[in-house]
Amino acid sequence: MAAVGSTGVGAVEPLVLVTHDGRTAAHARCTPDRAADVVAAAADDPDGIADGADAVVEHEPGRPRLPALDLSGLDAGDRRVLGACGWRRPTEPADHEAAGGFAEHEATAVRDAAADLRGRGWGDWCRDRPLGGTWDAARAADGDPCVVVNGHGNPADALLLASAPFEVLEGAQAAARAVGGDRVVVYASSDDARAVEAVREAAERYPDPAASVDVVAGPPEYRAAEPTMALEAIEGNHRLEARLRPPGPEKEGLHGCPTLVHTPRTLAYLAVALREGGPADTRAVTVTGDVDAPATVELPESETLAAAVDAATVDGEFKAACVGGRFGGVTRSLDVAHAPEDLAEAGLGTEGVVQVLAEDRCIVEFVGKRAQFASETNCGRCVPCREGTTQLAERLRDVYDRNYDAAGIEELVRVMERSSICAFGEDAGRPARTAMAAFESEFEAHARGRCPAGRCMETTEGIAQ
Amino acid sequence: MSSERTDTADVPPLTEGIAPGTATDPDVSSDEPATVTVDGIEVSLDAGDTLLDAVEAVEPDESVPALCSYDRQEIGPRSECRTCMVETDAYGVVPACSFPVEDGMTVSTAAEAAAEARDVNLDLVLSDHNLRCTTCGKNGRCELQDAAIDQEVEEPRYGVLDDREEYEPIDDSSSFIQIDRNKCILCNRCVEACNDVQVEGVLRMEGSGQDTRIGFQNDAATMEESTCVSCGHCVTVCPTGSLVEKGIEDATTIPIPGFTQKNSVGKTYENSGETKGPMTPKKRPERPDADGESATADEGSSAGDDPGGVWSDDGGDWP
Numbered sequence: 001m002a003a004v005g006s007t008g009v010g011a012v013e014p015l016v017l018v019t020h021d022g023r024t025a026a027h028a029r030c031t032p033d034r035a036a037d038v039v040a041a042a043a044d045d046p047d048g049i050a051d052g053a054d055a056v057v058e059h060e061p062g063r064p065r066l067p068a069l070d071l072s073g074l075d076a077g078d079r080r081v082l083g084a085c086g087w088r089r090p091t092e093p094a095d096h097e098a099a100g101g102f103a104e105h106e107a108t109a110v111r112d113a114a115a116d117l118r119g120r121g122w123g124d125w126c127r128d129r130p131l132g133g134t135w136d137a138a139r140a141a142d143g144d145p146c147v148v149v150n151g152h153g154n155p156a157d158a159l160l161l162a163s164a165p166f167e168v169l170e171g172a173q174a175a176a177r178a179v180g181g182d183r184v185v186v187y188a189s190s191d192d193a194r195a196v197e198a199v200r201e202a203a204e205r206y207p208d209p210a211a212s213v214d215v216v217a218g219p220p221e222y223r224a225a226e227p228t229m230a231l232e233a234i235e236g237n238h239r240l241e242a243r244l245r246p247p248g249p250e251k252e253g254l255h256g257c258p259t260l261v262h263t264p265r266t267l268a269y270l271a272v273a274l275r276e277g278g279p280a281d282t283r284a285v286t287v288t289g290d291v292d293a294p295a296t297v298e299l300p301e302s303e304t305l306a307a308a309v310d311a312a313t314v315d316g317e318f319k320a321a322c323v324g325g326r327f328g329g330v331t332r333s334l335d336v337a338h339a340p341e342d343l344a345e346a347g348l349g350t351e352g353v354v355q356v357l358a359e360d361r362c363i364v365e366f367v368g369k370r371a372q373f374a375s376e377t378n379c380g381r382c383v384p385c386r387e388g389t390t391q392l393a394e395r396l397r398d399v400y401d402r403n404y405d406a407a408g409i410e411e412l413v414r415v416m417e418r419s420s421i422c423a424f425g426e427d428a429g430r431p432a433r434t435a436m437a438a439f440e441s442e443f444e445a446h447a448r449g450r451c452p453a454g455r456c457m458e459t460t461e462g463i464a465q
Numbered sequence: 466m467s468s469e470r471t472d473t474a475d476v477p478p479l480t481e482g483i484a485p486g487t488a489t490d491p492d493v494s495s496d497e498p499a500t501v502t503v504d505g506i507e508v509s510l511d512a513g514d515t516l517l518d519a520v521e522a523v524e525p526d527e528s529v530p531a532l533c534s535y536d537r538q539e540i541g542p543r544s545e546c547r548t549c550m551v552e553t554d555a556y557g558v559v560p561a562c563s564f565p566v567e568d569g570m571t572v573s574t575a576a577e578a579a580a581e582a583r584d585v586n587l588d589l590v591l592s593d594h595n596l597r598c599t600t601c602g603k604n605g606r607c608e609l610q611d612a613a614i615d616q617e618v619e620e621p622r623y624g625v626l627d628d629r630e631e632y633e634p635i636d637d638s639s640s641f642i643q644i645d646r647n648k649c650i651l652c653n654r655c656v657e658a659c660n661d662v663q664v665e666g667v668l669r670m671e672g673s674g675q676d677t678r679i680g681f682q683n684d685a686a687t688m689e690e691s692t693c694v695s696c697g698h699c700v701t702v703c704p705t706g707s708l709v710e711k712g713i714e715d716a717t718t719i720p721i722p723g724f725t726q727k728n729s730v731g732k733t734y735e736n737s738g739e740t741k742g743p744m745t746p747k748k749r750p751e752r753p754d755a756d757g758e759s760a761t762a763d764e765g766s767s768a769g770d771d772p773g774g775v776w777s778d779d780g781g782d783w784p
Contacts, residue, residue: 228488232488232489235489237486237488237489238484238486239486239673241673243488243489244488244490244493244544245491246491246493246564246565247491251491252491375674375675376674377673377674378673379674380670380673380674380675380676380677381677382544383545383548383586383589383590384547384582384586384589386674387589387590387623390592390593390674391592411585412585415582418550419547419560420547421547
């Protein structure tokens with residue numbers, strides 16, 4: 001009996017897995033009573049574990065990763081990086097060691113593995129860029145480098161910290177070694193209490209860490225995931241705003257020291273690449289929005305968004321998706337691969353979050369609320385973001401007053417993208433820009449006083465809410 | 466720079482409690498002399514110069530307002546207004562005031578993307594500025610007015626801040642300095658003058674989003690209740706009519722009968738009568754917090770040394 005972390009697929013949890021002799025039986029959505037029955041039955045008759053199970057799978061005895069199960073969200077193939085989630089005890093070093101963890105890798109080997117590995121998520125200073133150049137700059141900079149693990153705000157990152165913290169810490173230790181650093185700081189949102197607790201316990205139990213590890217819980221605001229605001233929060237500033245760049249944290253970061261800022265995903269991919277002698281060409285993707293329960297899955301980069309959305313059950317009829325987190329791109333088509341260049345080409349984001357929008361959603365309302373969110377939660381430092389998001393929200397509201405200035409909105413979003421200090425402002429206009437392209441007719445209908453989704457128009461008779 | 470580090474051991478005790486609320490920016494100045502080309506003209510720069518120095522050394526093809534840049538006395542670059550965007554061959558569109566110079570850079574001011582960004586960003590600044598120049602004490606000596614004239618702004622595309630419901634009261638409570646936040650462009654010069662140059666620790670940047678404003682580190686609502694010593698440095702660096710010296714707050718207004726700065730805004734914090742002007746009140750030893758805690762004494766230094774604790778919003782005003 002062992003308590004493991006979440007698999008990332010909420011719809012099948014609480015999940016009870018019974019493993020015996022190269023076979024694992026899965027019991028999904030277990031009540032405490034049913035779990036007790038399953039455990040008792042398995043103790044009585046270990047060969048009969050398949051009875052009454054929702055899925056059964058054969059695998060190598062002693063397998064270190066969760067096997068693919070015939071359950072929605074867990075059937076997408078081998079979880080090479082998320083495999084520890086729901087399979088190994090999160091804070092038990094022995095489990096990680098049995099999976100080949102805690103191996104010492106030469107600094108040069110780590111640097112080779114990182115050279116072409118791309119950073120994942122907007123919390124990663126090397127978002128979509130190979131880590132190599134940034135690491136070289138950190139090594140060349142004055143001062144002792146440190147590694148910040150930025151696990152703030154992304155569901156897959158929080159999952160890794162909560163369910164597989166040793167994967168993340170091992171990647172962080174390797175990164176520290178590779179740049180000659182002796183300090184790791186793990187940073188997560190205070191809203192992700194489980195992640196903070198798990199990684200704190202794992203850090204305490206990490207065998208012979210070369211670099212010291214501290215865990216800091218930061219404020220839960222969305223903007224606090226921005227890499228330089230993460231540094232400000234760790235340094236204890238009572239107010240968060242983005243720092244100027246360049247130079248980036250790799251030259252002058254935490255307390256002025258050269259700092260690598262990577263997400264748990266990036267570091268877990270690094271750890272797995274070192275262990276397996278090559279990177280996993282997969283992506284961790286979380287499906288949220290109008291679905292039965294959020295699901296985090298791992299898919300090959302060549303797989304399409306449709307495969308990710310298949311991991312969850314859409315509430316109603318699929319209409320669109322916002323791809324790339326809070327400020328992702330809005331698309332009708334899920335026929336886009338997960339590789340960053342494919343997503344970028346389609347105008348979508350690479351945050352690894354796909355928010356499903358069902359048929360009864362109004363796109364104009366959706367992007368209006370996103371713009372409003374951006375205007376209320378930005379740090380307030382730079383004009384293109386602070387004033388730009390405010391104007392964007394107002395111009396989207398003007399659509400309800402029969403005034404749809406597409407060219408003006410496009411111009412504004414273009415300038416926000418080009419001249420904001422940080423990624424918050426660079427990305428904030430993306431939902432509006434992409435939705436206007438994909439759902440032009442909806443915007444034009446609103447400008448004529450009609451909401452195709454039938455959600456807005458009672459309100460526009462008077463004043464749009 | 467916008468804020469000195471308060472968590473290192475070599476900071477004099479005087480500055481320990483200063484919390485300007487701004488980010489600790491990296492050093493963006495170049496270490497070495499460099500030669501760059503601006504609009505086809507070669508410019509030699511000394512170490513520590515910026516691209517903006519290069520732009521200002523020539524007659525650029527297009528005017529570059531660089532509204533929030535001050536570039537003296539260790540103030541800035543804040544790089545907040547983004548009206549100094551220029552195009553570089555190597556890095557695309559960058560802010561000239563705060564981009565580290567590299568030898569051999571090629572800069573274009575007329576490139577369409579950069580010109581558009583400067584133009585839109587200046588209009589965005591104006592969108593949040595109460596453009597009541599005729600009753601403003603800085604009429605005719607205002608950097609925002611100059612920039613708007615240079616850029617030939619006739620009709621700002623996003624309008625101006627003219628909704629009286631949204632105006633903040635004028636703070637006329639001090640005997641020496643008047644604050645009209647409706648004219649503030651949040652360039653942060655006053656905060657840096659107060660904290661980094663005068664080391665008084667009075668002003669701070671506070672809030673976020675549209676609520677971002679210049680406030681006081683002792684949480685006071687008005688200048689009179691703050692720990693201001695009336696040195697006036699903030700006034701000398703303010704680019705607009707947001708901070709003006711009392712006595713000349715209407716020096717350059719255009720006399721329109723019955724129309725004044727105060728009635729155009731409609732709300733004012735007046736002097737309580739408790740402080741005797743013209744005399745600077747004694748600086749209080751600590752901030753008069755409701756909970757009796759000195760909100761700066763137990764952060765900053767401790768947060769830096771011990772990142773193991775849970776972050777707490779220590780008397781700040783956000784979220």
